[in-house]
Amino acid sequence: MKAVIAVIGKDYVGIIAKVSAVCAECGANIVDISQSVLKEYFTMSMLVDIDGLKMEFTAFVDRMNTLSKEIGMEIHTMHENIFNAMHNI
Amino acid sequence: MISVNNILETIKMIQDEHLDIRAVTMGISLLDCIRADHQELCGQVYDKICRKAEHLVSTCEEIEKEYGIPIINKRVSVTPVSMLCGASGGDPVAIAHALDRAADTVGINFIGGYSALVHKGYTEADRRLIASIPEALSQTQKVCSSVNVATTKAGINMDAVAEMGRIIRQTALLTADRDSIGCAKLVVFANAPEDNPFMAGAFHGIGEPECVINVxxxxxxxxxxxxxxxxxxxxxxxxxxxxxxxxxxxxxxxxxxxxxxxxxxxxxxxxxxxxxxxxxxxxxxxxxxxxxxxxxxxxxxxxxxxxxxxxxxxxxxxxxxxxxxxxxxxxxxxxxxxxxxxxxxxxxxxxxxxxxxxxxxxxxxxxxxxxxxxxxxxxxxxxxxxxxxxxxxxxxxxxxxxxxxxxxxxxxxxxxxxxxxxxxxxxxxxxxxxxxxxxxxxxxxxxxxxx
Incomplete structure (x- = not known):
C-alpha cells in the first residue's frame, strides 16, 4: 500500500530533508518524489510505501501533522486510493 | 505516479471547497427484535443497534484520517418502527427512547426510522405511531421520523395527508421552546426510498438486507x-x-x-x-x-x-x-x-x-x-x-x-x-x-x- 505526502508552503533550504527524515524514522519507504518551486512557493508530492511502517498509518498521519507545525509547511498525508479513485476511471 | 495537479486538486476540493462525505448511514433491520412483551422489545432494539453499530463511528473516524476526507455525519436507520409496535401493542414512544439511548451509546448524531408507510392505508400500529410522533420528537434528541403518505403505484392517502397537517402543527407546538425543532426531524414523503442515507427521512426498508452501509x-x-x-x-x-x-x-x-x-x-x-x-x-x-x-x-x-x-x-x-x-x-x-x-x-x-x-x-x-x-x-x-x-x-x-x-x-x-x-x-x-x-x-x- 502506498500513501501520498503533499507538502506546500514557502520555500527554504532543507524541506525535503526534514520530511524524508521523518519518513525514514517511521519506516515509510520513498518510492517517488515530484517537486517544484513556483515563485517562492514550494510544492512537493511524495509517494511512499507504507507496508513497512513501524506504526499504524493513522499514527503516521499524526506524526506528519506534528512535523507540519514544526517546519511551518502545510502537509497532507493521505492514502493513495483517494487520488486513484478520484482521478482514474 | 499520480500527477501533482490531481493531488492538489483533491486537496483544494477538501480544504477550500467544503468537499466531504455527508453521511455514512448504517441500515439495521429490527424485525428480529419483535417481541410480544413491549419492554423486552425495547431492550432488544437497544441491544441490537449497539451491537451492530458499535464500531461505526470509530471506523468512519479511521477512514477520515487515512484518506484525509471529512465524514460529517455517522447515522443509523432502522426498520419502520410501526412494524415493531404492531406485535407488542405497546407505546411507540418507549421505542423512540430506546432508539435515542442507542444513538447516544454508539455516538451517532441521528437515528432514522420512527416511521410508518401508509400510502395505501393504515394498520392499527401505523395509527398509533403517527399519533405519537409529536410526543416522541419532543422527548428525544436524535430520533428522526418520516411518514410515506403516497406512491405513484398507490396514489395519495389524503386521510394521512390531513393527519400529518395536525401532527406537524402539534410537533411544532410541543417543541415551541426550542424553535420548533421537532418539525426539522419530521418528513412527509411520496415514493420514499428504502435506502436513503440522508436524515430526517432515512429508514431501513423492508426489502433491505439485515444490515447495510449507505453513503x-x-x-x-x-x-x-x-x-x-x-x-x-x-x-x-x-x-x-x-x-x-x-x-x-x-x-x-x-x-x-x-x-x-x-x-x-x-x-x-x-x-x-x-x-x-x-x-x-x-x-x-x-x-x-x-x-x-x-x-x-x-x-x-x-x-x-x-x-x-x-x-x-x-x-x-x-x-x-x-x-x-x-x-x-x-x-x-x-x-x-x-x-x-x-x-x-x-x-x-x-x-x-x-x-x-x-x-x-x-x-x-x-x-x-x-x-x-x-x-x-x-x-x-x-x-x-x-x-x-x-x-x-x-x-x-x-x-x-x-x-x-x-x-x-x-x-x-x-x-x-x-x-x-x-x-x-x-x-x-x-x-x-x-x-x-x-x-x-x-x-x-x-x-x-x-x-
Whole structure:
C-alpha cells in the first residue's frame, strides 16, 4: 500500500530533508518524489510505501501533522486510493 | 505516479471547497427484535443497534484520517418502527427512547426510522405511531421520523395527508421552546426510498438486507467552483463540467462506502449522489445556480438551471458508483443553504417557486419555515401539493415545513449546526379546508400502470 505526502508552503533550504527524515524514522519507504518551486512557493508530492511502517498509518498521519507545525509547511498525508479513485476511471 | 495537479486538486476540493462525505448511514433491520412483551422489545432494539453499530463511528473516524476526507455525519436507520409496535401493542414512544439511548451509546448524531408507510392505508400500529410522533420528537434528541403518505403505484392517502397537517402543527407546538425543532426531524414523503442515507427521512426498508452501509456524498462548493472556472461557455459545455465534477465527488463516496463496508463486515448498499448543502458560506446549491447566470436564486430561470444541474449530477455520479440509490439529486433545503436563506430573506425565493423547483430536483419542500399561525389544514394542503408532484412525476418528494410558533413573516428561526436558520416565509392564507377534509385516496395516475 502506498500513501501520498503533499507538502506546500514557502520555500527554504532543507524541506525535503526534514520530511524524508521523518519518513525514514517511521519506516515509510520513498518510492517517488515530484517537486517544484513556483515563485517562492514550494510544492512537493511524495509517494511512499507504507507496508513497512513501524506504526499504524493513522499514527503516521499524526506524526506528519506534528512535523507540519514544526517546519511551518502545510502537509497532507493521505492514502493513495483517494487520488486513484478520484482521478482514474 | 499520480500527477501533482490531481493531488492538489483533491486537496483544494477538501480544504477550500467544503468537499466531504455527508453521511455514512448504517441500515439495521429490527424485525428480529419483535417481541410480544413491549419492554423486552425495547431492550432488544437497544441491544441490537449497539451491537451492530458499535464500531461505526470509530471506523468512519479511521477512514477520515487515512484518506484525509471529512465524514460529517455517522447515522443509523432502522426498520419502520410501526412494524415493531404492531406485535407488542405497546407505546411507540418507549421505542423512540430506546432508539435515542442507542444513538447516544454508539455516538451517532441521528437515528432514522420512527416511521410508518401508509400510502395505501393504515394498520392499527401505523395509527398509533403517527399519533405519537409529536410526543416522541419532543422527548428525544436524535430520533428522526418520516411518514410515506403516497406512491405513484398507490396514489395519495389524503386521510394521512390531513393527519400529518395536525401532527406537524402539534410537533411544532410541543417543541415551541426550542424553535420548533421537532418539525426539522419530521418528513412527509411520496415514493420514499428504502435506502436513503440522508436524515430526517432515512429508514431501513423492508426489502433491505439485515444490515447495510449507505453513503451520501456532498460537494456543492466543488461544483460551484468548477462552474465558475468554466467561464462563459454554453450550457452543453457547462453540463459536461458538472458531470465530470460529480464523477469525482461520487468516486470518493464509492471509495469510502466500500472501505467502510469492508472494515465493518457489512454489505455495501448504495451511494446517494446528492448535492447536499450546508449553511457554511460557499457550500450552497443556490450559489451554483447563481454562478450559472442568475442574479439570485429564485428569479426566473431558476427551475431550468436547477433541472440541468440535477440531471448532470446524476449522469456524472452514475458512472462513478456501482450502485446509486437513495434520493440522488440536488437538495434545496432552505434553512441549510446560505444562498437560499439570503434569497428567501429578500423575497426572491418564494414557496411557489420552490414548489416548481422540486419538480425537477431531489426531495421537495425542505426545511421551510412558515408563520406560526399557519393552520393544520394549510400545512396539509402544502403537503398535498408537493406529494402530488412526486406521485405524478414518479419521483420522491418530501415535505419538511416548520411552523415557527409565535413568529411571523420577517422573523427567523435558528436551529444551529447543519440545520441552519431560516426566515419565516409567507403562505397563502386562503382556506383549502374543504379539500383537505374530503379525505379518501387520490387514485394512482394512469402512467403507474406499466405492467
Amino acid at each position: 451520501g456524498v456532498s460537494g456543492p462548493g466543488v461544483v460551484a467552483s468548477a462552474v465558475e472556472k468554466a467561464g462563459d461557455c454554453d450550457m452543453t459545455a457547462l453540463a459536461e463540467v458538472i458531470k465530470k465534477t460529480a464523477f469525482k465527488i461520487t468516486r470518493m463516496g464509492q471509495l469510502v462506502a466500500t472501505t467502510a463496508s469492508q472494515r465493518l463486515g457489512v454489505p455495501f448498499g448504495i451511494v446517494d449522489v446528492s448535492l447536499a448543502p450546508t449553511p457554511a458560506v460557499g457550500d450552497s446549491v443556490a450559489y451554483i445556480l447563481e454562478k450559472m447566470g442568475l442574479e439570485q436564486c429564485g428569479c426566473h430561470g431558476t427551475t431550468a438551471a436547477l433541472a440541468m444541474l440535477n440531471d448532470a449530477v446524476k449522469k456524472g455520479g452514475l458512472m462513478a458508483s456501482s450502485h446509486v440509490g437513495g434520493l440522488s439529486g440536488a437538495f434545496i433545503p432552505v434553512s441549510e443553504d446560505a444562498g437560499m436563506i439570503a434569497a428567501a430573506q429578500n423575497g426572491t425565493l418564494t414557496l411557489s417557486k420552490l414548489e416548481a423547483m422540486t419538480a425537477v430536483c431531489s426531495v421537495g419542500l425542505d426545511m421551510i419555515v412558515v408563520p406560526g399561525d399557519t393552520s393544520e389544514k394549510i400545512l396539509s394542503a402544502i403537503s398535498a401539493d408537493e406529494i402530488a408532484i412526486g406521485v405524478v412525476n414518479t419521483k420522491t418528494t418530501a415535505v419538511r415545513v416548520i411552523p415557527a410558533i409565535g413568529k411571523q413573516v420577517g422573523e427567523e428561526l435558528s436551529f444551529g449546526g447543519l440545520l441552519g436558520s431560516g426566515p419565516v416565509m409567507p403562505v397563502c392564507p386562503l382556506s383549502p379546508a374543504k379539500l383537505v377534509e374530503r379525505g379518501g385516496r387520490i387514485p394512482a395516475p394512469i402512467h403507474s400502470l406499466k405492467n
